Amino acid sequence: MAFTFASWNINSIRARAHLVQEWLERNPSCDLLCLQEIKCEDHQFPAVFAEAGLHVATSGQKAYNGVALIGRRPFEVTTHNLPGFEHPSARYIEAKMDDVTIGNLYLPNGNSGGEEGYATKLAFFDALTLRARQFLAEEREFAFIGDYNVCPTDEDLAPNALSATDALVRPQTRAAFRRLLWTGLTDGLRALRPEGRHYTFWDYQAAAFQRNSGLRIDHALLSPRLAQRLTDIQIDRDERAREKASDHVPLIVTV
DNA sequence: ATGACGCCACACTGGCGA
Secondary structure, three states: OOOEEEEEEOOOHHHHHHHHHHHHHHOOOOOEEEEEOOOOOHHHOOOHHHHOOOEEEEEOOOOOOOEEEEEOOOOEEEEOOOOOOOOOOOOEEEEEEOOEEEEEEEOOOOOOOHHHHHHHHHHHHHHHHHHHHHHHHOOOOEEEEEEOOOOOOHHHEOOOOOOOOOOOOOHHHHHHHHHHHOOOOEEHHHHHOOOOOOOOEEOOHHHOOOOOOEEOOEEEEEOHHHHHHOOEEEEOHHHHHOOOOOOEOOEEEEO
16 A cells, blocks of 8 residues: 655745645645644644645744644644754654654754754754664654755755855764664665755755755655655655745655 | 845844744
8 A cells, every 4th residue: 555745844834835735736645745844833824724624733833943744644643842852943743644653854954043053953863863763673664754954965965055064064964864864764765866966955045946056955764664665756846946936845755 | 146035023124044
């Protein structure tokens, strides 16, 4: 039985609810959509999705961050925050659909707030890595999907798109990503496309999309059993060309 | 190529985050 789930940093759900509605109509096989940067409180999340019979769960806050799940089938929310990550920002929501646990995450960017802001990014990685170890010990079938704000290798960004000191590419950031990956997870995109540049984000500035000056920072990390089931992974690049587009595009995983 | 975007508030412009 095929299961399809997707990640999309939407950069304000209230500004782009229509884009999500249209995307869901064009992608009827997507069972669960994981959104990041909804930029609103729970009660402000657009009602159109629930009204259309979809299942919705949110972990929101005022103005910044915020994550949400939109399902075609019911799911059970297992937590509204990442255990062990004490910072008061809405960056994680996790649910079980059928027998698969999906952790939907929005990792701190790490370029603001000085060294303290960067430390928050590493703290999120530490907590997520602990949760991965716990799930692996339970032999649970799971995926951690979302905006990691990390370009794992030099092949995951356009040449000169970022400075070497940017928090998205710092060696310490990449080491934290590898520590998580090397607990035994699989980077879904690289499992099926081991080479080449495949971006999920293009900055609004400096005509980045037109120049294809992008980054691969949205990732789906899969548990061993889920990785074995992986049949397809797509980056919906066309979404970036739409009017009023988010700066990120959907990443779609089929197992 | 620094030419954008969305949010909020001491609000109609500027600061912040990304």
